[in-house]
Amino acid sequence: MAPSILIVEDEMLVALEMESILEEHGYRVLGIAADLASALGYAQQGIDLALVDLNLRDGLTGPEIGARLAGEHQAGVLFVTANPRLLGNGVAGTIGVISKxxxxxxxxSAVAFALRVRLGQPAEAPPSLRRFG
Known part of the structure; x- marks a missing residue:
């Protein structure tokens, strides 16, 4: 079964482009969430990886979403943001960040890396990704 990915992004055109790319590469996109409540609504569906923006429809909730999906639901979390410096040294339990x-x-390449990390497999981070921890 293809890995399941949740896109947490409030800019619909960006989210739809990401969804199209991921599906073309064989991933199963669970859905697109634009805020904390809708992102957590997908949590019980077995998320392998969440791609999370920082600033969403309900404000700067991306770091909380990432921490909760990783900590409470054991999802791999990769942030995708235009403001990576807002993450400082990272968010506990999450994998890393790529810039928009x-x-x-x-x-x-970032998604493939993050999925390998989540499975505990050896992997080298692609140049576009800043790894946490």
Whole structure:
């Protein structure tokens, strides 16, 4: 079964482009969430990886979403944001961050890396990704 990915992004065109790219590469996109409540609504569906923006429809809730999905629901979390410096040294339990705008190669290599890390497999971070921890 293809890994399941949740996109947490409030800019619908960005989210739809990410969804299209991921599906073309064989991933199963569970859905698109634009805020904390809708992101946590997907949590019981078995998220392998969440791609989380920082500033969403309900404000700067991305770090909380990432921490909760990783800590409470054992999802892999990769932040995708135009403001990576807002994450400082990272968010406990999450994998890392890539900067927006991103391209297909950067997104798919970061997703493949994050999924390997989540499974405990050896992996080298792609140049576009800043790893936490």
């Amino acid at each position: 705008p991103t391209d297909e190669a950067s997104l798919t």
